[in-house]
Amino acid sequence: MxxxxxxxxxxxxxxxxxxxxxxxxxxxxxxNVVADGAGGxxxxxxxxxxxxxxxxxxxxxxAQAGVALTGPNLLRVLLRANDAIVDAQEHDAGLAxxxxxxxxxxxxxxxxxAAWAHCGDTRLYxxxxxxxxxxxxxxxxxxxxxxxxxxxxxxxRHYPRRNVxxxxxxxxxxxxxxASGAPFPIAxxxxxxxxxxxxxxxxxxxxxxxxxxRASTPAAWLDLMVAQLRQAARPDHDNFTASAVWVGGGSEAxxxxxxxx
Numbered sequence: 001m002x003x004x005x006x007x008x009x010x011x012x013x014x015x016x017x018x019x020x021x022x023x024x025x026x027x028x029x030x031x032n033v034v035a036d037g038a039g040g041x042x043x044x045x046x047x048x049x050x051x052x053x054x055x056x057x058x059x060x061x062x063a064q065a066g067v068a069l070t071g072p073n074l075l076r077v078l079l080r081a082n083d084a085i086v087d088a089q090e091h092d093a094g095l096a097x098x099x100x101x102x103x104x105x106x107x108x109x110x111x112x113x114a115a116w117a118h119c120g121d122t123r124l125y126x127x128x129x130x131x132x133x134x135x136x137x138x139x140x141x142x143x144x145x146x147x148x149x150x151x152x153x154x155x156x157r158h159y160p161r162r163n164v165x166x167x168x169x170x171x172x173x174x175x176x177x178x179a180s181g182a183p184f185p186i187a188x189x190x191x192x193x194x195x196x197x198x199x200x201x202x203x204x205x206x207x208x209x210x211x212x213x214r215a216s217t218p219a220a221w222l223d224l225m226v227a228q229l230r231q232a233a234r235p236d237h238d239n240f241t242a243s244a245v246w247v248g249g250g251s252e253a254x255x256x257x258x259x260x261x
Contacts, residue, residue, distance in 0.1 A: 001109045001186070002248060003030055006219035008226060009241040012198055013234065018044030019196055019241035020052040026063040028110035031055075032243050035102040036122050036196040038168070043098030047085050051100045051169050054081040059106075069106030071179035074117035078102060078169065078177050082119075085170035099168035103136065103194050105245065107186065114186050117179035120168045123200055125193040126184075127212060132205050134184070139167035139176050157201050188248040191221070198238030202229045218244035 011017040018037040024030070035051040037044030058077045059069075067073055081102065089096050101120025107113070116124050118136045121143075126134035137143055141164035145151035156162060167176035191212050203225055211228075215221035222244055229240065 001112055001188075003107065003109065004218050004246040005032065005244065006217070006222050007241070007243040008222050010226075010239065012239050013236040014239055016045065017239045018048055019198075019239045020045075020048035021194075021241050021243055022052045022056050023243075024056050024059045026060065028108060029063055029069055030107045030109060030245075031059050031069065031105060032192075032194055032245055033102060033104045034122055034194040034196060034241055034243055035100045035169075036120070036198070036239070036241070037098065037100040039095065039098030039170075043095050044100070046088065046095055047098035047100035047170055048102075050085050050088055051078075051081040051102050054084040055102070055104060069108055069115055070183070071115040071117060071181055074104050074106050074115055075177050075179035078104060078117050078119055079175075082169040082171065082175055082177075086172055089170060099170040101165070101168050101196070105192055105194055107245070111183075112186055113183040114192070115180045115184060117177055119175070119177045120165050121163075121197045123193075123195055123197075125195075125205070125208065127191045127193070127209055128187060128189065130209055130213070132209070135205070136178065138165075139178070140165050157204070162201075163197070186247050190247040191218070192245040192247075193242060194245075195242040196238075196240055198240035199225075199229065199242045201238070202232040218246045221246075 021034045023032050033055045035048035037048030058080045101122040103118035103122045103124045105116045121138040121140050124136045142156045142159050211224040
């Protein structure tokens, strides 16, 4: 089963891009991680980079040990990333308040199975035949309000306190990381999207699905969505990062586009 991937990461209307992302392969195993840092004075940059670097190193370690890319194991990978950020906080007072959200997708191509884990409001979607079959639930104030029937899901993107998080990597206590449970069988034509809140804030799920139908590659899919984002975004809009993973569709192609800042 072949995978096609593409990624985009831009500073948006900010002076610094505090997002980070990375990909990893070992034999028939594939993983993709996206992180969104916060903390000011370079702390966000450091937190997201530590998260991604730790995830990639930990994936290499567990692959050598023959550990499967299940949801619980990916959760443990994010726990190691959390430990690495906390350790860096303790060794540099200037980074004491840095945090990062993260989402991690793992795919076993030979088994045809996917799993994921996430923390914060960086999301994973899976679209199949014009429908959303997976959408992670944010660790955020607005998600808790949705769960309590105090806010309609359609109003999330415009709620004034949308950016208030209940969990992020770099937390010594009360850390929440969610992971997929049962193995998720992937199918030809599945489209995964991992993206920070600076991306999904301006694109609802119907727009994401519509763009799939007009794109022949994951890079073209991202191009269509980024064009719509730029039309809708405020001048000072947040950094945005998105990684697309398509299942099937011909020979594997990887396209990475990270414009200079």
